[in-house]
Amino acid sequence: MQDFSTPVASSTGRSRSRSITVFIALMAFVLGAAVVGWASSRGYLSGVLPEPVVEETDVATLADTVVEPAQQAEEAGKPAPKATAAQMAALGSVEGRLALLEDRLSRIDFQTDAASGNAARAEGLLIAFAARRMIDRGEPLSYVADQLRLRFMNAQPRAVETIIAFSKNPVTIDELSARLEALSPELTVTESTQSLWDRATAEFSALFVVRRDSAALVSPSARIDRARVMLTARRIGNAIKEVERLPGAEAADTWIADAHRYEDVQRALDLLETTAMLEPSRLKDAEGHKVDQPSPLATPTQAVPPSVAGKPKG
Template identity: 40%
Template sequence: MMDAGYPADEPAGSPARRSGRTRAMLGLAIGSFLVGAAAIYLVDHRQQLQDGTLFTLDEPAAQPSKPAVAMPATAPRPVVALLPPEPIETRLADLEQRLARLDLRAEAAAGNAARAEGLLIAFAARRALDRGAPLGYLADQLRLRFADGHPNAVGTVIAAAADPVTLDQLIARLDGLHTRLAGAPDDEGVWTWIRREAGHLFVIRREDTPSPAAEQRLQRARLFLESGRIDSAMAEVQLLPNAGTAADWLGDARRFSAAQKALDLLETAAILDARTLRNGVGQPVEQLSPAAEPPLGEPSAAQ
């Protein structure tokens, strides 16, 4: 019979007893694990334990410092002294001088161009006369550019082109007149013929004097024509006994020679004419030619 003041004993297989036993076993296992881990750690670090450095804090290793990079020294900037600005009057004067020089250059270029055009017109007119071709528009250009200073020369060239005679024609016609010019005159009498023939038997002259024989004169006249010396050819023909039979030839030769001289004058005027030459629109060319010699005390056109 049990006492009423004491609790009755719990049975051996109650849940409370089993829970306490389980906690005890779990605590024992954890403690054993910790003791084993500590023993292993001490065995691995026994040298440090003997040296007394096991529980000292490791200081961080000093990092090597990088060498300082020297910055390149910059050169000092030069000090530029600022000049005071030029007065506006000086600038205007300088601009006016430049404009004046440009105007002179423009006038010189225009004058040289007009002279070159005039020279080309004269050359073209000469080629037309040499071929016996009409002048065409060249006649108007000759009047426009040269008639003011050289009207006679322009008229001579235009008249020669209206009835052209070429150098080849003059040579061919002279060859055709050879027999008549070298023969005896038509009105020559017997006594005159005898004297002329006797004079040809013995001729006394200097070595450098041309032969007065008709054949020799005709040969020289032809050579003069071939070389363009028209006046010398006419002089030889005029000394022939029958020069009267070559009157038409002499007239055409004079016209041809006059036209060539007129063209020479116009070509010279295109280069050297002073203030009488005109450009393509009829305006006078005031710029002096670079090839012309200026009067004393005046600068040349090239300066």
């Protein structure tokens, strides 16, 4: 009989050794993968592996790569080589970005100048309002006078001098009304108390005047009442005309002069307020610098309004 036990035992030993080898290789692979992952998470691989080289170019480098060969060719008397498409594209993109930056900076500068000019105009308008309030109250201008000289003297010197001179001897609406009331008996003098020359002059002038108003409307008391109403409405010119038509207007010469002064200072204040809003070049800010920024209220075809341009500026 034949013995088959030896071949079976040898084949079984081989299969076991092969399984052990595959297992060991698999474990080694898993262990190596784990080690690599751990080293990568810790950052140890960055010091071992070579880093990729990144080429950086700037405007100067790109310009040199294009300009220097051209200069060298010109010096050698040869035609300049043409720049590559990549170099021209890179230069175009950089120049485009620089142009955008310059445009943005110019817009920011313009907006800053506009804000500064508008702020200076607003401050000048507030100074003019403060001067009007003090004039109406009969108060001295004090520090406001210095601001008027600083901001408006170059644009409206005559108006500034008128306001400052009036503030040294102020007159208010209430004072004019009280003085008119006190002068009423003298202003309503009858013809019997007038001199011969005054009566003759009045009769001679009456020959050439067509009276369409009733006697009640042209009476001295009615004229004084209308003058009071005109003063309350701040229509100083009309009030002066009513007083000048009274029989005893000579007694109100001082009152008429003060009323004219009040009317002139009100016009000067109106002129400063208009100047603060519309003056294109001669207005100044708090530091004495010219306000070159045009007013947002001014139209492109009208730099100075007629109300400003028609006034004398000294």
